[in-house]
Amino acid sequence: MARDAPTIDAYGQGGFRLSGVRHDGSLLILGDAPRAWPVNALADLTLEALQPVLNAGRAEVEFVLLGTGARNGLPPREIRDALKAAGIGLEFMDTAEAARLYNLLTSEGRRLAAALIAV
Numbered sequence: 168m169a170r171d172a173p174t175i176d177a178y179g180q181g182g183f184r185l186s187g188v189r190h191d192g193s194l195l196i197l198g199d200a201p202r203a204w205p206v207n208a209l210a211d212l213t214l215e216a217l218q219p220v221l222n223a224g225r226a227e228v229e230f231v232l233l234g235t236g237a238r239n240g241l242p243p244r245e246i247r248d249a250l251k252a253a254g255i256g257l258e259f260m261d262t263a264e265a266a267r268l269y270n271l272l273t274s275e276g277r278r279l280a281a282a283l284i285a286v
Contacts, residue, residue, distance in 0.1 A: 172199040172273040175266040181285050183266070196269070196281040197223060206284055209240045214249055220280045221253050227278060230256030234265030234283035262286050 173185040182191040195204035269281045
């Protein structure tokens with residue numbers, strides 16, 4: 168299956184540049200399609216914010232790559248538990264590391280969702 172995953176060219180100043188196009192604010196990349204994501208800080212992360220990932224399910228998403236903002240932090244237990252129950256893995260790290268890892272993993276063809284809090 169051919170992939171058309173965007174590349175993260177840059178991040179910072181409250182947004183991202185994906186494949187040459189600027190996106191302000193946080194992003195959720197699911198099914199290789201970026202969309203605005205209403206999470207401005209790790210404390211704002213809710214099950215509702217990750218519902219598109221949960222709806223996609225294990226068939227489409229091996230794991231969520233969560234960029235937690237300027238610093239790494241532990242996502243809320245309800246998020247960790249819900250993803251585990253759905254059979255979807257979770258990797259979390261600061262947004263800078265997540266952006267770099269996203270590019271690597273999509274180039275390898277991994278099925279992941281990237282939930283990236285803007286810095």
